[in-house]
Amino acid sequence: MRNRSVTYSAETxxxxxxxxxxxxxxxxxxxxxxxxxxxxxxxxxxxxxxxKHLRLLRRAHLVQxxxxxxxxLYQLNPEPLKAVDSWLDQYRVFWRANLSSLKTFVEGEYAKESSRLQKKK
Amino acid sequence: MRNRSVTYSAETxxxxxxxxxxxxxxxxxxxxxxxxxxxxxxxxxxxxxxxKHLRLLRRAHLVQxxxxxxxxLYQLNPEPLKAVDSWLDQYRVFWRANLSSLKTFVEGEYAKESSRLQKKK
DNA sequence: ATTTAGCGTAACCGTATAGTTACGCATTAT
DNA sequence: ATAATGCGTAACTATACGGTTACGCTAAAT
Structure with a gap:
């Protein structure tokens, strides 16, 4: 039987x-x-x-x-956690980077936006 | 200045x-x-x-x-996401493992518990 | 000195959540 | 056949949540 991999929404x-x-x-x-x-x-x-908690976990497909x-019998289904993991993935770079350099970067970004902000109306 | 690393609760x-x-x-x-x-x-x-959402994010230290x-100005603070990441960490082994073998493992665990379950009163 | 802009907070409202007790339906035990 | 066990669901309650409008304070603009 094929390994059919289903993707779950991070939402639930x-x-x-x-x-x-x-x-x-x-x-x-x-x-x-x-x-x-x-x-x-x-x-x-x-x-x-x-x-009731189990019902919610069932709906989120986190348990079967x-x-x-x-x-x-309730069994753990870790599949939907992958979605959480990939959401987190976009943030790993932020906490892995040296924080002070991140701060500089972020402030720089705002500086770039700043003029556009002023112009807005 | 020392890099004082604070740990945040996964809860909030x-x-x-x-x-x-x-x-x-x-x-x-x-x-x-x-x-x-x-x-x-x-x-x-x-x-x-x-x-109000920002207030909640502030309380969770996810923004500053x-x-x-x-x-x-609101700035992202990814630090508390580390706590989420380490919670997830305990589950990675489950979704990385071949699912069918995981299933076998889990069922085995229950089998082991089964007798204890019967004895319980 | 007034006015306008930016933004948080208070007060209020409808709905969702998390908990409780009471009940009902299978399945196993007697 | 009856009793007991395991567990979900219904009905109900209190509180938290997410949204709204009205208001007020501070900083900039005029």
Missing amino acids: AFHALAHPTRRAVLDLLRQGSQPAGRIASAFPVSRPAIS ERREGRHR | AFHALAHPTRRAVLDLLRQGSQPAGRIASAFPVSRPAIS ERREGRHR
């Missing part, structure tokens, strides 16, 4: 990652798939609360659900 | 990045610092709305404000 991924509990759920799942109840018991909030008897 | 950064407009603002600032008004004019929402006469 970023949104899903915004909540600390959801990031912690993913962190937990790095150790292996776990049933919903076990995931819930790892957090100080109620089971339905976790259930698999029914196993009366259990629902 | 993730939260700030959750909104598409704020990510777009950062994208805009990659081209160089800009005054608030110019930033606002690049978006279909009102100026106060952008002002600098007064220049009656202008307020």
